[in-house]
Amino acid sequence: MLRVIHVTKKFGELKAVNDLSFEVKAGQIFGIAGPNGAGKSTLYNLITGFYSFNGTIEFDGRNISGMPPFRIAKAGIARTFQIPQTFPSLTVQKAISVGSRFGAAGGLDSAHVNDVIQFVDLDNERTQNTGLLNLLGKKKLMIGAALATKPKILMLDEPMAGCNATEIRSLMDLIAKINHDLKITIIIIEHFMKVLTELTEELLIIESGAKICQGDPLEVVNDPQVIACYLGEPDAKRK
Amino acid sequence: MRLKHMAIIIGVAYGIMALLPLLVGDIRFLMNILIMCLIWAVVASCWDVMMGFAGIFSFGQVAFFVMGAYCSGILAIEHHVTPVLSILIAGLFTAGMGVLVGLPCLRLAGPYVALVTFGVHMALQPTLRGEIGIALGSGGSVGLLTIPPINIFGYSFSSANIVPTFYLTLLVSLACALVIMFVIKSYWGVAFLALKDSQDFAMSLGISAFKYKLMVFALTSFLTGIIGAYYGHFYGVLSFRMLDLDLFSILMVMMLVGGLGHYPGSIIGAFLVVAGSELMAPLGAYRAVTMGALVVILVLALPNGVMGFFLKRASDRAPSG
Numbered sequence: 170m171l172r173v174i175h176v177t178k179k180f181g182e183l184k185a186v187n188d189l190s191f192e193v194k195a196g197q198i199f200g201i202a203g204p205n206g207a208g209k210s211t212l213y214n215l216i217t218g219f220y221s222f223n224g225t226i227e228f229d230g231r232n233i234s235g236m237p238p239f240r241i242a243k244a245g246i247a248r249t250f251q252i253p254q255t256f257p258s259l260t261v262q263k264a265i266s267v268g269s270r271f272g273a274a275g276g277l278d279s280a281h282v283n284d285v286i287q288f289v290d291l292d293n294e295r296t297q298n299t300g301l302l303n304l305l306g307k308k309k310l311m312i313g314a315a316l317a318t319k320p321k322i323l324m325l326d327e328p329m330a331g332c333n334a335t336e337i338r339s340l341m342d343l344i345a346k347i348n349h350d351l352k353i354t355i356i357i358i359e360h361f362m363k364v365l366t367e368l369t370e371e372l373l374i375i376e377s378g379a380k381i382c383q384g385d386p387l388e389v390v391n392d393p394q395v396i397a398c399y400l401g402e403p404d405a406k407r408k
Numbered sequence: 409m410r411l412k413h414m415a416i417i418i419g420v421a422y423g424i425m426a427l428l429p430l431l432v433g434d435i436r437f438l439m440n441i442l443i444m445c446l447i448w449a450v451v452a453s454c455w456d457v458m459m460g461f462a463g464i465f466s467f468g469q470v471a472f473f474v475m476g477a478y479c480s481g482i483l484a485i486e487h488h489v490t491p492v493l494s495i496l497i498a499g500l501f502t503a504g505m506g507v508l509v510g511l512p513c514l515r516l517a518g519p520y521v522a523l524v525t526f527g528v529h530m531a532l533q534p535t536l537r538g539e540i541g542i543a544l545g546s547g548g549s550v551g552l553l554t555i556p557p558i559n560i561f562g563y564s565f566s567s568a569n570i571v572p573t574f575y576l577t578l579l580v581s582l583a584c585a586l587v588i589m590f591v592i593k594s595y596w597g598v599a600f601l602a603l604k605d606s607q608d609f610a611m612s613l614g615i616s617a618f619k620y621k622l623m624v625f626a627l628t629s630f631l632t633g634i635i636g637a638y639y640g641h642f643y644g645v646l647s648f649r650m651l652d653l654d655l656f657s658i659l660m661v662m663m664l665v666g667g668l669g670h671y672p673g674s675i676i677g678a679f680l681v682v683a684g685s686e687l688m689a690p691l692g693a694y695r696a697v698t699m700g701a702l703v704v705i706l707v708l709a710l711p712n713g714v715m716g717f718f719l720k721r722a723s724d725r726a727p728s729g
């Protein structure tokens with residue numbers, strides 16, 4: 170469904186993504202992990218058209234390299250951001266309908282917007298200004314707006330960051346439900362290994378922009394190279 | 409603000425305006441002031457759409473106003489185009505200029521947009537005075553002195569027929585206000601707000617920053633150009649002196665008094681500032697200083713302008729907040 174082929178991104182001398190190749194299959198929950206600064210968020214920015222790069226990215230057999238972000242969104246790739254983004258000028262309902270009006274094939278679908286609001290459990294905050302939501306609310310808003318674009322693939326960038334155990338549980342349930350009930354392929358960047366091993370079917374580890382290893386999550390986390398690359402990251406090893 | 413509330417405020421403001429000639433219809437100088445209120449309301453509103461809604465710090469609004477005025481004036485004087493048609497052409501010309509100015513601004517961060525657009529403002533005066541301007545028919549340092557009034561079916565809307573001219577201005581100004589209202593309340597307006605709040609998030613949801621930002625430039629410069637052209641035909645004379653900072657700063661004051669991003673506050677702001685400025689006329693040389701001091705006090709006391717103040721009062725009263 171999504172193929173990243175020999176993709177490299179340089180910021181000046183720094184190779185943030187270095188000759189990276191992998192493939193995400195339809196229906197999967199695909200995990201990406203790696204130390205801070207490994208290039209995970211940059212990879213998302215390349216896939217969703219925010220930066221130019223060398224190499225090729227194919228989505229549904231179609232080359233999407235060089236396409237602007239809004240076109241990639243309309244093509245069916247939705248994403249969230251590591252630093253929660255909202256529209257403080259808009260209510261929850263309006264913000265989610267932005268995804269529907271601009272990102273979904275066929276334009277505004279009010280019934281679908283309503284379904285999405287129920288699905289991400291923001292019904293009570295519907296008329297609330299998005300800037301006033303709490304952290305979990307903002308994360309659900311980003312996911313809701315992304316879902317409103319009727320995506321084929323949803324890319325989550327550290328959705329659990331800053332959340333407590335209960336919130337992590339509710340987000341994990343939500344993500345599983347999106348994949349299972351809505352049949353949307355998911356890519357998730359996460360630091361919590363437990364989340365990744367429980368949720369994902371395939372796990373990719375990158376460091377300094379390059380692939381360290383890829384495969385079954387339980388095997389990958391026991392890979393000596395992966396352990397070595399995480400030794401400098403006591404924060405991630407904690408669980 | 410909801411569409412209904414916006415429509416009510418616009419309706420009341422223009423309704424009161426429409427009644428004023430019944431009181432002062434025979435005093436030409438007061439009628440002139442009312443007409444200027446209606447014209448500045450449009451320019452201040454366009455500026456508010458650009459800055460308050462789209463969050464683009466463009467300082468080119470007066471430049472577009474003057475471009476529209478000169479374009480229509482030159483078409484009418486030099487090429488004998490009938491004024492209504494020349495106003496429309498001027499609007500399209502200014503919209504094109506707006507897009508041209510907007511293009512380089514798309515890639516720039518806020519402060520640089522301010523520099524580029526103010527650069528356009530600064531460059532316009534020497535252009536109009538210099539050889540290019542004279543070749544185009546700008547009248548050089550003299551300006552345009554013989555712009556014909558608008559003539560519809562043989563009826564001439566000039567200051568000789570001040571009351572009918574006032575009502576024509578009211579219609580044009582109201583039409584612009586309604587266009588702005590519907591744009592703001594449509595998904596165009598939502599796209600402007602989304603891009604202002606978080607451009608990356610907006611783009612990731614399918615909004616083309618390129619398209620909607622250019623649309624803001626095209627729309628605001630179109631309406632500003634139209635009303636500038638209208639102004640030229642009403643006044644009959646034009647000078648590059650309009651590009652001096654007086655008009656620029658008073659328009660900004662109108663927008664701030666109304667409340668940035670609180671449309672239709674800018675309409676109320678325009679009415680209040682013109683009225684206030686005229687009331688302070690007896691102060692003579694002290695008027696500008698007094699005006700400046702009042703603005704500072706007002707901005708400190710009401711950071712969101714009169715409209716923000718009333719909205720807050722209204723939401724404080726509402727039980728749900």
Ligand SMILES: Nc1ncnc2c1ncn2[C@@H]1O[C@H](COP(=O)(O)OP(=O)(O)O)[C@@H](O)[C@H]1O
Nearest residue numbers: 180183185203204205206207208209210211212
């Ligand atoms: N816009 C940018 N300009 C320059 N360097 C950047 C930019 N974005 C990211 N980087 C650098 O690229 C590297 C990878 O960053 P990032 O993708 O955010 O890492 P991760 O998400 O894996 O923590 C970091 O060294 C970061 O400083």
Ligand SMILES: [Mg+2]
Nearest residue numbers: 209210211251
């Ligand atoms: Mg990151």
